[in-house]
Amino acid sequence: MHDDLLGPSMRHPRSMAIASIALGSIGVIISAVLGVFLAPDVNPSQWRAPEAYRIIFLHVPFAWTSFLAFTVLFFGSLGWYLRRSESSWRLVQTGSDLGLLFGFGVITSGPIWGMAEWGVPWDWADLRLNTFALLTAVALFIVMARRSQFDDDTTRDTIASVGLFGFMLVPITAVATTLYQKRHPGIVIVESENSGLDPVIRTILLSGFISMTFLFIGFAMLSNDLYAKEADLEKELKKLDLAEEVS
């Protein structure tokens, strides 16, 4: 009955999700390969490790999709907190899983580049790196808590609180890193005002963005579908439990 209400394209969300993941994965691989072999070199006078810049073809799309995942996590947490709806909880599940996955991509690729370019893997005065790290840690906490705790309202309330707390840390981190940077200026990357991005670099970067977005959408659809089915399965199992108890 429920499926009949959906259009033909929505009847098989899992197939669409897998198609999106396949498309995204291929695109990400192609973008990475093009980034390594086709993208032009940058001006060596402006960079300490000019070759290392190529990691941006993964790092920046990772940052974009993890931002999307953290947004999903935030709205899921807020939704559960205010309305305790199952759809909001699925957003928390999906947002935390994907936030961890893509956030991990950001905070591992970032230090690799940082080590080559800055000479240090981490800069406590860099707002973006630190914010992503904090939110990835919050996502990791939520994923671990979801897996280890009993799935009840109390657990969900606490996890939603942690989700909201994580986002309250963002402005605090912004102020803290900005103030800290005043005394310890971060490593400034010299960029020429008139050069802009090379068209090839821009095209490969755009391709990486689009591919990673496809990957994100595919994972999000798949995750949402799986968690919805998992909830249905749990309901059926509960009925079986009751039937067993009665018999």
Add this chain to the structure above:
Amino acid sequence: MHVARALIRMVGGTVRRGSKTVLRELDLRIHESEVVCIVGDNGSGKSTLLETLAGLHPLREGEIMGPTLDGNQIVVADSEGRRTPLQGLSIALQSDGACLDETVIGRLKMASLVAGTEINDEDLKQIMAEWSIHHRSGDRLATLSNGLRRRVSVLSALIPALKSENHGIVMLDEPSEGMDETSQQLLRSAIQNLRSLGNSVVIATHDQSLVNVADRVIRIQDQTISVTGEPPESDFGGSLFRRHNNDAVSEFCRWGVSLEWKNPIDTIHRLVPSIIAILLIGSVGADFIASDGLFSASFYLLLPAFISAMVRPALIDRLNEGRSGDWWRAHMGRSMRPAASIVGSSWLLPLPLTYFAFIIISIGTLDADPNAKFWIWLPALAIIDISVAATGIHLLVSGLRRRGAVAASLMMAVMVWPFLMLVDATSLILQDGMSAKLGFDTPLGLIITSSIISVCIWASSVLIPSD
């Protein structure tokens, strides 16, 4: 005589535990001068209903109204969360609700004070003698048998109501469990006494002898309730309602400090890694640290105190023991988490640890301002703010049932910035001594900024209610 007024009203209450709806759209009234027993099979939701009325479980739907001191009713909990503690409540949870380091007499006195009744020693001794626990009055609960502990737990709910001139609400979860026949007889007598004093008594029980003294019986089956009996008649309508002790927060603070005094496990948990850090600093060599500059020396100077501030407070384990945290939550409501984050923090250690580290580092050729040693207490004190914020984060996740399986430390990275600012402040103090000037390039300005950031983190962690 008239029909007694309702002290607690649940309207359309729906409560879930896990994926199971335990109570569905319940309407219920508990009247003054009434004994109500909640009965049902194991797992039917007796304790859940009692604890929900006490504000310990979130409502999925509906609301609970409680009395105000002037006889009106206010919402104490609804589906949007807990609003306010139930006035005039004293409660005995099934799992006692006490930490086992408490003494018998300490527990009874403190529980009475929290519920709004001050009891003198003579009366307390008399009650303890009646209940045959006077010979154990100075003993810790950990040394008592389960039956004796149960007596103490039930008494801590009965005494505030029995010894108060004003009436209130008493909630007892399986009070007769583990009691001998004499104690059970005393319990039944006390319950009848409470009713005659105008109190509402709500009991979740399997014990038929307690059901026999009830005015009404609520039977829970398949998420719904059936009620037998009629509300009593009463002439207590104009009498005063017992109010909670407004100083419940200070009682809680006293409780936390006294437990640490009896068993200083929190201090040891914090001290051991910090001392190890200081010894390691000593092993690295004071000359080596001094040669690396004042920033590096300041970092090592504050590191042991910072480590002590990050440790998971022992208070969390104390609040988990026997669900004593839930007992406090029933009486304090939402003010409990902010209070616990302050009580459970490291207050004493940052100062001595910082000076200890300073002595170790000063053994080398540290080129510091001669007056620096008179001022490094200031950044050391600011570490207390970091500790309070860290405790707030630990408490934020302490509501999860499998506490051993969560990693609050994942959110501690945010503490790095206030710490680094204190390191900066300390390096300025070591370099030029203390200055009263304000600004981001002055020690005072950096210390204040660090404290403000810590307070913001603390406020974020304790002001988002978990229900």
